[in-house]
Amino acid sequence: MVLNLKGLGKIEIGLLDYLLIFVPVAVYLELTHGSGTYIFAASAISIIPLAAIMGKATEHLTEKLGPGLGGFLNATFGNAAELIIAIIAIKEGMFSVVKASITGSIIGNILLVLGLSFLAGGLKQKSLKFNATAANLNSTMLILSTSGLVVPAVIHSLLKNQSITNAAIDGLNNTISLAIAIVLFTTYVFSLVFSLKSHKHLYGAADEEAEGHKGAEGWSTGKSLSVLLAATVGISFMSEFLVKSLESATKSLGMNEVFVGVIVVALVGNAAEHSTAIFMALKNKMDVSVSIAIGSSSQVAMFLAPIMVFLSYFIGPAPMDLSFTALETLSIVFSVLLVNFISADGQTHWMEGVQLLALYVILGIAYFFIY
Template identity: 55%
Template sequence: MDFRKIGVLNALLVFVPVAIGLKFAGAPGMWVFIVSGIAIVPLAGLMGKSTEILADKLGAGWGGLLNATFGNAAELIIALFALHRGMIEVVKSSITGSILGNVLLVLGASFLAGGLKFSRQKFNSTAAGMSATLLALAAIGLVVPAMFHVHLELFHTKANEQSLSLEIAVVLFAVYVLMLIFSLVTHKHLYAGEHDNGPGDADGFATVEPHWSSKTALSVLVGATVFVALMSEFLVGSIEEARLAMGLTETFVGLIVVAIVGNAAEHSTAVLVALKNRMELSYHIAVGSALQIALFVAPVLVFAGYLPGFPRMNLVFSMLEVMAIVVSVMVVGLVAFDGESNWLEGLLLLAVYLILAIAFFNLPEPEAHENARAVIEQPAGMLCWILPDFDGDWLSHV
């Protein structure tokens, strides 16, 4: 197997031994964080390519299931390590960040890159609309727990929010399984044209000549997964020191940095196929990945909280994260409506992502809200005038 022909991203594999060396040499956490993050990118790409080859060998049914399972393996592995260390805010932010990154950053970059080369690109509006609708329904499962939490705070009541999150996670996971049955069994003809790319078409890893054998692909998948786990351990272990050194919050690190690192290989694939005027494939890579995050990764992380050594995680996101998810879902619906894209739409999607990133960058840590009570209690009279049914006591619980 000649790795020189696989693609330019493999040059980044040199960062794997560099990250290991830095870690065991006791280098500053910021450098371990940066280098291990870069190292995950080509490893995730190798996982994706080996999964594609195994999927072709196994046939549509099992191959599609394998693709779906390993489609977001890097993000899931990083999130599991972060959850095990108790970094629940980072984990939640990475879920939101992956959804935003796919439907705003990836789709926007694809529209922009493809639109600069082709004046107008088309994709199947019916299939795209179906994916957008599924994403909207999946987003409800992430929005409802936050609304439930706000309701409890406003009306001064208590309920088992962890149980609610678990039950919603079961529903989301069940929908994910049913979605696989729909796309791989009952209506697989609708998706027959989505993976018709030949060698060298899809990404920087897809120029292998000759094709890998099943044994080689399986070996690469196992090896890449092991090293992704190792790099994820380095990445997560250095987050605290790195974010303090760079002046970043846990929310921003999870939502922007970790999400981009985990999705980088898929990001490059979507942009490169858009440059080949295959916008339908690019669209389904972006939206399909967001669907997997909402329906598969998020529920699995909730389930993982019931394993020994893992803290419980719920699906209660901050109001800013909820707003960002709603905005991203609306955007998908808007761009899927006409089945066409151009560079200006891509630029606008990137602008929305940048605006949200700026908002999260300026969002203070939760601990910084300790003085919020004093700030809120000051205009208590005005709030009680707006909400006459309240006597103001609920403000002490904000």
């Protein structure tokens, strides 16, 4: 379906866009002080199409501005929904939810998204092949980035066994986390230079995919910016509704905040990106699918997590550290190890997708029952 809007031209309506009906539903429920559970559900569902629209606008804007600035925009807006949700949560001092959503995004991308991509693509093709060099580079970057999230947890555990006051431990955790956040963010900037400038030939498959879109009718810069701004504003309001109704919804549904952060919030924030990776796998474009899944996890650890630490010093009630719980730490380690084993040879099949999904379900069960 195509709408012709005055000043914005033609806008194609996809299946996800029909979920926009939940935006006014969420607004109505919020204004009428409706059930927290219903507000949470409506706002969560409404974020999915808004994130998809934001991704579409960013893609069209990238075509106009070139790969350099386009890469920065994709890095910024690719995880924009999660970023906005996390910002609202930080303002409310809900650091456990923020950390849980970071964990959920990492394991969700490399277990759920990659698992579904391998399963979907493998059911159509006996063997799926992708660029092993690019995949190994992404996997190595993933190990580096997640180590920055694991080290503070290990240090925190070691300090608790010594005769140090809790205040001193918290202060040291904040200092270490800030230093690690700076290192991760700096490394992320260098990785952008590597992938977009000096060694962009290693990501040729992604470039070919971009070339395939150039024949399509693109949006103007003004239209892209207008749609991007409108989607961002919409996500901001829906994210605020989501966070404020979180406590009420979790109590009503019998779920804990960590489970909601790891599973629900992460799924909502990445839904549009998830669907793209699976769709590419169905078309046997595994380089793009693997790049989206593994690259997004690295981006969360090296870009999103440090930004959250930096922002907490300005908008949070206290600085946020990168000390994750033992289960979150183990989840990240196991997930990264499994995906590295699977992606090392540059080919896969549907059974490896099942293995990734099995670990995701196992971790989901643990989060649901332990907290």
